[in-house]
Amino acid sequence: MTHKILLNTLFASAFLLASNGVFAKDYQLGDLKISSPWARASAGPAKTGAAYIVKISNTGAKMDRLIGVAGSIAKRVETHNNIIENGIAKMRHVNAIDVHPGHATSLKPGGYHIMLMGLKAPLKAGQTFPLTLSFEKAGEIEVTVEVKKIGAGRKMKMDRSKMKH
Ligand SMILES: [Cu+2]
Numbered sequence: 001m002t003h004k005i006l007l008n009t010l011f012a013s014a015f016l017l018a019s020n021g022v023f024a025k026d027y028q029l030g031d032l033k034i035s036s037p038w039a040r041a042s043a044g045p046a047k048t049g050a051a052y053i054v055k056i057s058n059t060g061a062k063m064d065r066l067i068g069v070a071g072s073i074a075k076r077v078e079t080h081n082n083i084i085e086n087g088i089a090k091m092r093h094v095n096a097i098d099v100h101p102g103h104a105t106s107l108k109p110g111g112y113h114i115m116l117m118g119l120k121a122p123l124k125a126g127q128t129f130p131l132t133l134s135f136e137k138a139g140e141i142e143v144t145v146e147v148k149k150i151g152a153g154r155k156m157k158m159d160r161s162k163m164k165h
Contacts, residue, residue: 025146030138031060032099037131037145040109040152042122049074049123051114051131051145055104065096066105068134073145075118077131082110091115096136125149 027034036054058064069077080091097112099105107113114131116123123129127147134140 025144027141027143029135029141030064031058031062031101032064032135032138033057033059034133034141034143037143038152039116039123039129039145039147041125041127041147041150042119043150044122046122047117047119049116049119050080050109051107051116052109053107053114053143055106056099057104058099058101061101062137063101064099064138065136066099066133067096067136069114069131070134071116071129071131073119073123073129073131074116075120076115078115078117079112080115081112099135123147 025036034053034056037051038054039049039051042049056066066079069079071077079094079097081094081097083090083092093115094112097105097107105112125147128144129147130142131145132140132142
């Protein structure tokens with residue numbers, strides 16, 4: 001029963017996230033529009049966290065790629081993807097995230113994300129921090145990441161302790 005209530009709460013927060021357009025920060029960089037970088041508040045004294053980008057739209061004619069992310073919020077900042085291998089959810093470091101022309105790429109829970117390893121302090125809801133995104137063609141841009149409350153954007157319950165880096 002507790003489990004069901006938890007799921008309902010998580011679905012409700014995912015719905016809120018999608019419906020009221022909370023994340024309104026857009027950045028233009030060449031042919032790219034970067035919409036709403038965000039991160040989830042840490043649950044307890046976490047040393048790792050993840051940042052997401054609602055979407056990166058490419059209005060140009062050529063493919064671009066997110067080839068690096070830097071920031072002082074954590075000791076190491078990497079681009080990751082979530083994969084399922086033999087039924088187990090795992091994270092993998094990726095060198096680049098493609099942004100195809102005429103398409104939008106999302107960095108979201110359960111998919112591509114920006115991994116923050118060795119956080120200097122747990123992420124708190126309401127806090128913001130800068131990250132510098134580097135794209136192969138469009139170049140670099142500093143964006144502001146908004147930290148949302150725990151549960152934001154979560155569509156299903158995930159056991160992070162079973163995830164391997
Ligand atoms: Cu990761």
